[in-house]
Amino acid sequence: MNMPDMPVNVPVDDPNADTEWNDILRKHGVIPEKPPSPTAELEEVLVQARALAHEHRLEGKDLDELAELEDDEDDDFLEHYRRKRLAEMSTIASSAIYNQVYPLQKPDYSREVTEASSKSYVVVLLTASLSSNAESRILEGLWKAMAEKFGDVKFCQIRADMCIEGYPEKNTPTILIYKDGDIKRQIVTLRELQGTKTSIRDLERVLVSVDAVKPNDLRLSKNPDENEWAQNAKDSADNEDDGSDWD
Structure with a gap:
């Protein structure tokens, strides 16, 4: 008389352990094959990463x-x-078809900014009406340097109260970045950057964050010394009298 097949309880202490007993159980399909070692996988990933880094080292x-x-x-x-x-x-x-800061008038805003952003990124600086606003003075100097450096981006500037009636002075300077008719990013004052220590590298990071400049763009600053000429622009802006195109 044949006995019916009965389930057999096979003792397994640790199915992932490297034991002779577990090898037998794996061979007969009682327990699954041992998963690959995470350490081995990590080593393989590191080797591939090093090879890729070497390939693109230049x-x-x-x-x-x-x-x-x-x-x-x-x-x-x-x-x-x-x-x-x-x-x-x-x-x-x-x-590089711009290479300068374009002064704006309110009637021209739609054409010079919103419509123009269908062709390229347009970055607008809303400045303060008071010369005592240090952040606006600093950013005006950096704006000129950025416009000369990134000529494929259109840099515009207008006094905030001439653009938006009743715009709070405490919210200046304000940066608006347009592309394809929409505002892609808005920065109100320099608090989220470096305040009065904001540099050209900080503004470059902003452009990279919205894809206006690629991370591997050759024009991006590579060391702090490259900010010296931008600092000179800032100092020049601080020394100007209150009479300007934006008044």
Whole structure:
């Protein structure tokens, strides 16, 4: 008489343990195969990351930096990046059609800002009416530097109370970033940046955050010394008298 198949309770202390008993159970399908070691997976990911970083090690380097690597890198590899940089520089030059700060009048706002943002990013600075507003004075100087540096972005400026009736002085300076007719980001005063210590690098990060400038753009500041000329612009703005195009 054949006995019916009966379930067999197989003792398993730790199904993930490396034991001879567990190997037998895995062989017969009693317990599942042991999952791969997280450490091994992590090592594989790290190896791939290092290989990718090595492959793209010249990304972000300008022509001068590439020239310094002539003794350390393969000539063909360097030439590939030289051509890439020259192509990027050509694209930047051809798209740099603004390169200045555009003063706005309220009747022209829709055409010069909202409609113009269908072609490029438009960044508007609403300044204070009082010369005692230090943040506005600082940002006006930086605005000129940014406009010259990023000529494919249209930088505009208007006194806040001439643009929006009753706009609170305490909310100036205000930055409005437009693209395709919409406001992509609004910054009220410099509190969320660095206050009166706001630098050109802070403004660059804002442009990168809205995709107005790519993170690998060759024009982005690479070290603090590159802010010196922007600081000079700020100092110049602080020394100007109250008479300006925005009054």
